[in-house]
Amino acid sequence: QTVVTQETSLSVSPGGTVTLTCGLRSGSVSTSHYPSWYQLTPGQAPRTLIYSTNTRSSGVPDRFSGSILGNKAALTITGAQADDESDYYCVLYMGSGIRVFGGGTRLTVL
Amino acid sequence: EVHLVEFGGVVVQPGGFLRLSCAASGFTFGDYSMYWVRQIPGKGLEWVCVINRDGRITYYVDSVKGRFTISRDNTKNSLFLQMNSLRTEDTAMYYCARGSSGSVTSPEYWGQGTLVTVSS
Numbered sequence: 014q015t016v017v018t019q020e021t022s023l024s025v026s027p028g029g030t031v032t033l034t035c036g037l038r039s040g041s042v043s044t045s046h047y048p049s050w051y052q053l054t055p056g057q058a059p060r061t062l063i064y065s066t067n068t069r070s071s072g073v074p075d076r077f078s079g080s081i082l083g084n085k086a087a088l089t090i091t092g093a094q095a096d097d098e099s100d101y102y103c104v105l106y107m108g109s110g111i112r113v114f115g116g117g118t119r120l121t122v123l
Numbered sequence: 124e125v126h127l128v129e130f131g132g133v134v135v136q137p138g139g140f141l142r143l144s145c146a147a148s149g150f151t152f153g154d155y156s157m158y159w160v161r162q163i164p165g166k167g168l169e170w171v172c173v174i175n176r177d178g179r180i181t182y183y184v185d186s187v188k189g190r191f192t193i194s195r196d197n198t199k200n201s202l203f204l205q206m207n208s209l210r211t212e213d214t215a216m217y218y219c220a221r222g223s224s225g226s227v228t229s230p231e232y233w234g235q236g237t238l239v240t241v242s243s
Contacts, residue, residue: 049229051168058233059160059168064223070231102168106227110182112170114160 017105017115024121025093033118034085035103041084046105048086050079053100098122125149125232129219132237139209143237145202145219153197156222158230159204161215209241
């Protein structure tokens with residue numbers, strides 16, 4: 014049972030815009046969940062893109078942005094590039110010190 | 124530059140124990156919460172535990188409660204994970220991560236990971 018939900022896979026054209034979402038099986042995501050986003054490439058350590066809903070981590074280009082869209086957290090990638098093809102994970106703060114990662118979204122750039 | 128290096132991953136039998144270490148540099152260690160996050164081979168990320176700045180407050184995912192203990196030594200810029208009663212499902216790459224800034228943190232800076240394999 015996946016408490017934190019993400020799209021299994023998405024695709025985007027080079028130069029295009031894509032939005033990945035992070036939801037809850039039950040309830041809405043808000044800024045109180047402090048959503049964060051990570052890029053995971055095989056053989057490499059995770060790379061933090063966004064934390065606390067919309068704060069970019071050091072060195073992350075501004076074509077990556079975070080927000081709340083409706084009842085979900087969102088990661089929007091504008092001007093997609095070939096090396097954005099990767100797996101993306103969100104994590105939510107669930108209260109009482111507990112964090113839960115989503116199942117990840119595989120993004121294809123084609 | 125933030126630098127995190129994990130140590131201690133090996134092959135261990137089910138029921139065994141292991142202690143992971145993480146050496147930190149490039150920041151004031153005692154100013155940040157610290158995390159352990161794992162990735163099962165071919166699978167996604169799982170938050171394991173977190174420890175606050177002074178080491179007095181810890182939280183764990185249910186599957187490791189009572190078996191794993193996170194601790195830190197701020198005088199030595201080091202983070203630890205004591206893993207007891209290991210199970211095959213604990214097999215994973217274990218990452219040490221520094222928390223972000225703010226009142227509620229998330230993992231922000233990551234080490235390269237250390238592989239723990241639980242197998243007979």
